[in-house]
Amino acid sequence: MFAIETKGLTKYYGKSRGIIDISFQIKEGEIFGFIGPNGSGKSTTIRLLLSLLFPSSGAGKIFNYDIVKDGPKIKQMVGFVPSEVNYYEKMTVKELLEYSARFYKVTLNHHYNRLVDALDLDLTRKIDDLSMGNKKKVAVIQSLIHKPRLLILDEPTSGLDPLIQNRFFEILKEENEKGVTIFFSSHVLSEVEKLCHRVAIIKEGRIVNEDNISSLKEKLLYRVTYQLRNETKDVPLQTQGIISTEKSKNVTTFLYQGKMTALLKDLSQLPIEKITITEPDLEEVFMHYYQDDSRKEVN
Amino acid sequence: MSFNLLIKELRSNLKGTIIISLLVILYIVSTLGIYSVMQENMTKISDLYSTMPEFLMEALNFRLNQWNSVLGFYITYFVYYVPLIVGCYSIFLGTKLLSKEEQNKTAEFLLTRPVSREQIISSKLITLFIHVLGINIIAFLAGLFSCGIVSDWDFNIKNLTVLHTYGFLMCFFFGVLGFFITVLMKRAKAIIGIGIGIVMGTYFFDMTIRISDKFQFLLYFTPFKYMDFGVLSKVYGFEAWRLLVFIGASGLLIMFSYVFYRKKDILI
Numbered sequence: 001m002f003a004i005e006t007k008g009l010t011k012y013y014g015k016s017r018g019i020i021d022i023s024f025q026i027k028e029g030e031i032f033g034f035i036g037p038n039g040s041g042k043s044t045t046i047r048l049l050l051s052l053l054f055p056s057s058g059a060g061k062i063f064n065y066d067i068v069k070d071g072p073k074i075k076q077m078v079g080f081v082p083s084e085v086n087y088y089e090k091m092t093v094k095e096l097l098e099y100s101a102r103f104y105k106v107t108l109n110h111h112y113n114r115l116v117d118a119l120d121l122d123l124t125r126k127i128d129d130l131s132m133g134n135k136k137k138v139a140v141i142q143s144l145i146h147k148p149r150l151l152i153l154d155e156p157t158s159g160l161d162p163l164i165q166n167r168f169f170e171i172l173k174e175e176n177e178k179g180v181t182i183f184f185s186s187h188v189l190s191e192v193e194k195l196c197h198r199v200a201i202i203k204e205g206r207i208v209n210e211d212n213i214s215s216l217k218e219k220l221l222y223r224v225t226y227q228l229r230n231e232t233k234d235v236p237l238q239t240q241g242i243i244s245t246e247k248s249k250n251v252t253t254f255l256y257q258g259k260m261t262a263l264l265k266d267l268s269q270l271p272i273e274k275i276t277i278t279e280p281d282l283e284e285v286f287m288h289y290y291q292d293d294s295r296k297e298v299n
Numbered sequence: 300m301s302f303n304l305l306i307k308e309l310r311s312n313l314k315g316t317i318i319i320s321l322l323v324i325l326y327i328v329s330t331l332g333i334y335s336v337m338q339e340n341m342t343k344i345s346d347l348y349s350t351m352p353e354f355l356m357e358a359l360n361f362r363l364n365q366w367n368s369v370l371g372f373y374i375t376y377f378v379y380y381v382p383l384i385v386g387c388y389s390i391f392l393g394t395k396l397l398s399k400e401e402q403n404k405t406a407e408f409l410l411t412r413p414v415s416r417e418q419i420i421s422s423k424l425i426t427l428f429i430h431v432l433g434i435n436i437i438a439f440l441a442g443l444f445s446c447g448i449v450s451d452w453d454f455n456i457k458n459l460t461v462l463h464t465y466g467f468l469m470c471f472f473f474g475v476l477g478f479f480i481t482v483l484m485k486r487a488k489a490i491i492g493i494g495i496g497i498v499m500g501t502y503f504f505d506m507t508i509r510i511s512d513k514f515q516f517l518l519y520f521t522p523f524k525y526m527d528f529g530v531l532s533k534v535y536g537f538e539a540w541r542l543l544v545f546i547g548a549s550g551l552l553i554m555f556s557y558v559f560y561r562k563k564d565i566l567i
Binding site for chain 1: 405410
């Protein structure tokens with residue numbers, strides 16, 4: 001039995017495209033990354049899985065329950081962290097968590113206390129007074145208090161500071177070790193890379209690639225910018241995988257796909273004064289990597 | 300029905316219901332408070348009102364010949380306190396119950412709990428029913444005691460009960476109508492303006508029917524026409540067809556609300 005299984009899941013909003021022909025399978029216990037730029041259809045897919053929206057065609061199952069017919073049964077087994085947290089503003093954090101727990105008929109026990117401590121959350125504050133990061137913490141706790149079998153996370157780390165992000169990843173790993181399946185939607189490649197076993201890439205409503213994380217890593221792009229010492233003549237690099245080079249005076253910027261050791265060896269031959277290597281944003285990755293491949297679906 | 304959701308909804312709408320209840324009590328008590336004063340000066344008041352055009356008297360439901368009885372006086376103003384004030388609040392509450400979840404985007408939280416859409420509709424409609432019933436009971440008690448005190452209990456309590464029951468049914472119909480409208484809306488909004496427009500509009504239809512025979516077709520568009528204001532009649536009581544109109548219309552709107560909400564895309 002799969003934790004999530006979709007077949008040709010399609011959603012149109014009138015004539016506008018939501019998602020088209022989305023098919024994937026996630027095994028129980030897997031951490032599955034779902035990445036794509038903003039507007040690619042990640043949230044639409046999640047909202048279909050959670051029966052907030054209904055498909056135009058295609059089907060989906062969660063633990064063998066139909067996403068259209070069996071919504072309440074599915075939600076008993078699912079924890080959900082939305083990308084943008086909107087809870088009842090007049091409630092305190094504690095009231096909100098108690099309200100949520102009553103739907104699952106669970107009491108707030110030591111499991112809940114441990115989560116509250118780990119994420120350092122003040123239960124007495126009103127939701128309205130919380131920062132975006134603290135609202136995200138509430139979302140994380142409410143998604144876990146009923147011990148779900150599946151966690152659906154829609155850009156869960158936005159708003160969390162790096163320290164809390166690390167604690168959050170630790171919690172996710174612990175939950176996964178207990179057998180919880182995780183569906184992790186994000187537009188940040190590095191966090192998907194850090195956590196997930198397998199990943200699907202969505203662009204313009206279609207899955208353009210589905211792969212395990214080690215294969216994806218080989219395909220990742222890096223943005224490299226280096227500045228040479230004054231009055232030094234730039235020498236072209238010999239490493240394979242350099243694309244889209246831009247030069248301005250003694251500053252050179254390019255995108256690189258390949259093993260970092262090979263590039264660093266080549267760069268070490270140059271009289272470099274300053275160098276930065278960053279992850280380009282996802283839109284840029286897609287623009288270069290998938291521009292000729294946007295309609296291809298790989299299973 | 301989700302008991303958890305019902306309790307939360309009953310609590311979160313309590314403030315508005317208390318304010319409207321106090322407003323209705325104040326209106327009923329102050330109106331009937333001047334009744335005894337008016338009764339002593341009925342001749343002067345009749346002379347004053349006799350200068351008003353007859354159609355206007357009819358439109359405003361002013362029947363001076365009924366004012367020698369407390370119920371006759373009460374019925375003149377009843378239409379303002381219950382069907383209009385409480386009706387406007389009911390339709391507002393009906394639109395607010397679902398739309399606030401979509402507008403504040405808390406629908407995402409609610410619909411990702413293990414609760415069916417039918418349970419959500421049931422909980423929200425029961426909330427509407429309890430709040431509208433609560434205000435109407437308070438209005439009835441305010442009317443009962445005010446009429447009793449100013450007339451030494453010389454009036455037909457049964458007729459007052461029947462009148463307020465019709466009033467409740469009409470208010471609940473307005474509430475359910477508002478609820479149904481938000482179910483139909485792609486992105487639900489609290490339609491305060493449209494809600495008040497519907498209640499006032501249908502009241503003006505009723506006024507128009509009363510003053511002109513040419514507009515009788517409007518009776519199909521106003522629930523006011525199906526209320527029985529003839530409290531002074533000796534045979535006044537519940538009429539099956541009137542009850543059927545209110546209960547049937549509300550029942551249909553409730554049924555369609557369940558049908559449409561089951562498949563509604565929640566666009567947040």
